[in-house]
Each structure stands twice: as C-alpha cells, then as structure tokens.
Amino acid sequence: MDWDKLRIFHAVAEAGSFTHAGETLNLSQSAVSRQISSLEESLNVALFHRHARGLILTEQGELLYRTAHEVFSKLAMAEAQLTESKDKPKGQLKVTATQAFGSSWLTPVLGEFIELYPDVQVDLVLEDRELDLSMREADVAIRMAPPRQPELIQRHLMTVHLNVYASPAYIKRHGIPKSPEDLDNHRIIVYGDDTTKPPVKDIDWLLHTSAKRDGQRRPILKVNSVYAILRAVQSGLGLASLPEYMAQESTALVRILPEMQGPRIDSYFVYPEELRSSKRIQVFRDFLLRKVAEGKLTG
Structure with a gap:
C-alpha cells in the first residue's frame, strides 16, 4: 500500500470528512477525495459509506483504520524516542x-x-475515563487503580484517603452530625453519572452506610465531577466524601465524623513498556515521587 495514501486515509477516518481532513493535511477537498478513491480502487474495496452528513467507515475500512492507527501511533512513539536527547529531556509529554x-x-x-x-512540552489531559496508552492517547497516566493491561509499567505513587467534609455555613444552618446514623437526616452530595465508569471504586460509599431499612440514603445532589462536589460543599449546599488532598487545599472545610473513613485509594504512575527508556518520563516520574516524599502530594 502507498504510505502517502494510507496517511490520507487515516486523517479522513479521524476527521469524518474529506473537507476537515484536507484542512488538517493542507490539501484541497478534491485532492483528498481523489487519493481515497485511488486507494479504494487499488484494494478493490469500499472504505467509506458516503452520505450527506459525512463519511462512515465500512467494515473493511474499520479494519484498515485500526491497523493504520496502530502503525502511526508506533511510528510517532519511535520518532519521539529517536529525537529525544540522551542527556537532556526534551519533546512532548502527554499526561492524563x-x-x-x-x-x-x-x-x-x-x-x-x-x-x-x-524543553519538555507538557500536554495535560484531564479525563475520568481511562485513555488508551498503548494507542498513544497519552504517554503517561496517573490512575486511581492498578492498570489492567499487562504491558504497562506501573509505579505506586500515593494512597488517597476519603473523609467526610462540610462547610461552616452548612454546620451553622443544619448542625453537625454526631454519629454516622445522623447522616440519614443530612443533605448529602455524591458523584453521579450513569453513562461512564466512576473515577474511583466505591466513590459513593456514604450512600451505603445508612441505618434505614433499605440501607440507602437519598442524595440531595448528584454531579459527575469531584471538583464540582468540592465547590458544592464549599458553598454550604451539603456534606460530601472528598479526597483529603482536595480538602487540605480549602481552609473553609471542616472534617466531620472523623471515626468514619471511606475507601483507601492507591494511585499509580503508569506508562507503556516501549517508553521505559524515555528521559521525559523518567524525570517526570522522579519529580512526582519527590513531591510525594516532600509531603506535597499526600492523600
């Protein structure tokens, strides 16, 4: 297969249209269309279904796209390794x-x-979902659970503790719970998103410690962002379970029911085996581990 046509095909598959791919490749829409047609003729298969709203990959197109995406990802990784200085870290470092x-x-x-x-260009991607490191969606991930993929290298970073917090304004208005059972009569804010996996396991543990017959509390608010939960607690809307490292940054929060502790969450510094010798990753890993040792990233 012609590498140039394959490169154009990959861009079109990513963009979903000849026009948007042409903008990325700095080619005209007609030039992109001709190259795709030529590739389809040489393979004797249709790679796209063409319709008014754009392009959809055929079954054969999906197969070629997955293979091309893997090839180009590995080439990008090889390029990064070849251009990186042996003595001085440099280049892009994409962290999720x-x-x-x-x-x-x-x-x-x-x-x-x-x-x-x-000389290290940091690109930070904040996503509660796990990006695929093997497909170069990121170089490095900091994850709140051990990676499931065996080809990834992992290094334990820190242990995060979840505690219950409220604002002084909330306590003044609603009182402070004296026992875990008292939480049944308080306004609880929890993580809620039925479409994606929560960022950590048992994040809504406060809902399952009730003395009620069904063992379930009813939250006053569900929101799919831990940072938004922090802001809601700061505003006095309710109580919530928060990571200790977040609460420490907010002097306005009060820890309540100190005898209650949520799940302990182990976080990991994770990267692909192919990047084991990358200077960028080595210095970033060592930097974060030093911050943990200094107490800058305690959970």
Whole structure:
C-alpha cells in the first residue's frame, strides 16, 4: 500500500470528512477525495459509506483504520524516542489524570517541573475515563487503580484517603452530625453519572452506610465531577466524601465524623513498556515521587 495514501486515509477516518481532513493535511477537498478513491480502487474495496452528513467507515475500512492507527501511533512513539536527547529531556509529554487529581494537585506543581525541564512540552489531559496508552492517547497516566493491561509499567505513587467534609455555613444552618446514623437526616452530595465508569471504586460509599431499612440514603445532589462536589460543599449546599488532598487545599472545610473513613485509594504512575527508556518520563516520574516524599502530594 502507498504510505502517502494510507496517511490520507487515516486523517479522513479521524476527521469524518474529506473537507476537515484536507484542512488538517493542507490539501484541497478534491485532492483528498481523489487519493481515497485511488486507494479504494487499488484494494478493490469500499472504505467509506458516503452520505450527506459525512463519511462512515465500512467494515473493511474499520479494519484498515485500526491497523493504520496502530502503525502511526508506533511510528510517532519511535520518532519521539529517536529525537529525544540522551542527556537532556526534551519533546512532548502527554499526561492524563482524573479531573479531581489533575486540577487540585497536579496542575499546581507543574510550574516547578516546567522550570526544571523547559524543553519538555507538557500536554495535560484531564479525563475520568481511562485513555488508551498503548494507542498513544497519552504517554503517561496517573490512575486511581492498578492498570489492567499487562504491558504497562506501573509505579505506586500515593494512597488517597476519603473523609467526610462540610462547610461552616452548612454546620451553622443544619448542625453537625454526631454519629454516622445522623447522616440519614443530612443533605448529602455524591458523584453521579450513569453513562461512564466512576473515577474511583466505591466513590459513593456514604450512600451505603445508612441505618434505614433499605440501607440507602437519598442524595440531595448528584454531579459527575469531584471538583464540582468540592465547590458544592464549599458553598454550604451539603456534606460530601472528598479526597483529603482536595480538602487540605480549602481552609473553609471542616472534617466531620472523623471515626468514619471511606475507601483507601492507591494511585499509580503508569506508562507503556516501549517508553521505559524515555528521559521525559523518567524525570517526570522522579519529580512526582519527590513531591510525594516532600509531603506535597499526600492523600
């Protein structure tokens, strides 16, 4: 297969239209269309269903796209390894983390890392879903559970503790619960999203410690962002379980029912085996581990 046509096919499959692919490739819509038609003729298969709203991959097109995507991802990884200096870390470093961890702790310490390694271009992607490192959706992930893929290297980063917090304004208005059973009569805020997997296991543990007959509390608010839960608690809307590292950043929060502890969550620094020798990843890993040792990232 012609590599140039394959590159154009990959761009079209990603963009979903000849026009958008042409903008990415700096080619005209007609030039892109001709190259795809030529590729289809050489393979003697249709790669796209063409319709008024855009393009949809055929079954054969899906097969070729998956293969091409893997090839181009591995080529990008090889290029990064070849261009990286052996002595000085440089190049793009794409890091993914959950929204709560990334916004509360990781982002504030990145300034120091960038000062230390100005030739490393950090690209931070905050997603509660797990990006596929093997497909180069990111170089490094900070995950709140051990990776399931055996080809990924993992390093334990920290243990996160979940506690119950409220604002002084909430306590003034509704009182402070004296026992776990008292929570049945309080306004509880929890993580809620029926469409995606929660960022950590048992994140809504507060709902399952009720003395009610069905063992379930009813939340006053469900929101699919731990950071939004923090803001809701700060505003006095209700009580919530929050990671200790987030609550420590907010002097306005009060820990309640200290005898109650939620799940302990182990976080991991994860990256693909192919990037084991990457200087960028090595220095970033060591930087975060040093912050943990200094107490900057305790959970």
